[in-house]
Amino acid sequence: xxKERMTVLLSDLEIARRVKELAAEISREYAGGKVTxxxxxxxxxxxxxxxxxxxxxxxxxxxxxxSSYGSETKSSGAVRILKDLDSSILGKDLLIVExxxxxxxxxxxxxxxxxxxxxxxxxxxxxxxxxxxxxxxxTPDFCGFEIPDHxxxxxxxxxxxxxxxxxxxxxxxxxx
Ligand code: PRP
Numbered sequence: 001x002x003k004e005r006m007t008v009l010l011s012d013l014e015i016a017r018r019v020k021e022l023a024a025e026i027s028r029e030y031a032g033g034k035v036t037x038x039x040x041x042x043x044x045x046x047x048x049x050x051x052x053x054x055x056x057x058x059x060x061x062x063x064x065x066x067s068s069y070g071s072e073t074k075s076s077g078a079v080r081i082l083k084d085l086d087s088s089i090l091g092k093d094l095l096i097v098e099x100x101x102x103x104x105x106x107x108x109x110x111x112x113x114x115x116x117x118x119x120x121x122x123x124x125x126x127x128x129x130x131x132x133x134x135x136x137x138x139t140p141d142f143c144g145f146e147i148p149d150h151x152x153x154x155x156x157x158x159x160x161x162x163x164x165x166x167x168x169x170x171x172x173x174x175x176x
Pocket of ligand 1: 040041042043044067068098099100101102103104105106107157158
């Protein structure tokens with residue numbers, strides 16, 4: 001990509017409002033218990049930190065980093081763990097926190113992997129969902145926004161590691 005053009009898709013205020021709604025929904029779902037958030041690095045770090053501060057229930061957080069083997073093999077679903085969780089999840093109520101579901105391959109792998117470790121329950125919250133790009137059947141339990149198939153950056157999402165610090169979500173398009 002040479003010169004790029006940025007247009008705002010979701011402002012910081014729109015995101016903040018939706019994060020509060022999601023947190024209320026999640027707090028009701030886990031009322032009376034504790035939830036263990038699994039933040040998938042790096043993109044979800046901004047969403048996870050905002051979400052956890054709006055939750056009204058006891059929370060633990062752990063982090064996981066995964067990588068596909070490369071763009072050519074991404075469609076194969078081959079994913080490798082770069083950083084695993086620090087603690088056992090046996091018997092815990094897990095909520096995976098993602099920034100975006102695209103093909104669904106990453107979450108399909110993570111869910112299967114974590115389920116094999118016998119948590120008590122496993123659900124997924126994603127800020128963004130691009131259902132048009134799905135390669136495997138995957139439906140998040142909680143979703144902030146369904147978005148069309150654009151390349152998006154900001155609020156944790158990157159283009160070649162840049163733009164993660166933008167407060168809102170922007171569409172990045174090559175200059176015509
Ligand atoms: C993004 C996102 C998800 C994954 C979704 O991560 O955070 O983990 O891609 O894509 P999929 O549904 O097609 O599998 P990315 O690989 O860009 O890493 P990053 O979070 O470190 O930026």
